[in-house]
Amino acid sequence: MAVLGVDGWRGRWVGALLDGRSVTLLVLEHVAAVLAVPDVDVVAIDMPIGLSDDGVRVRRPTGWWRCTRSWRSGRPIRG
Template sequence: MAVLGVDGWRGKWVGALLTGRAVELVVLDDAAAVLAVPDVEVVAIDMPIGLSEDGVRACDVAARKLLGAAGSSVFPTPVRGVLATDDYAEARAISRAATDP
């Protein structure tokens, strides 16, 4: 069984393909290419599942605390409202309104 873990990277996907004990690093152009990697039974994508309606997600806070010094690797997740706009400044304003105390 092969497992592929991917993360967004420079407009593409970078992945680690694990087959048995062998690991191969791959760069893939798009989601279709990720899903087209042969003989992969599981694809794990590094992205948040579930966006908050009104603030910081408790799971992100807990993950940062659990990871201690490595907690900075847990990136802030946008609130759902930012998906309603294509404008960065507006998305930022929506996010700040929902997350600033």
């Protein structure tokens, strides 16, 4: 079974085609090119989560802040 995983990248699509034990990296110009890759059984598309209405991504804090506080509420995490 051949699997193609793709993600948006600089106005294009970058993909990794896994066929058996071989991996081929692809740069595809548009979504039609993604769907036109031959002999692919499954296409997995990375979908962004956390986009606002204006398209700006919500970014999670890193480092100690992430470890000690809930990134959504800002309150300490109790464990």
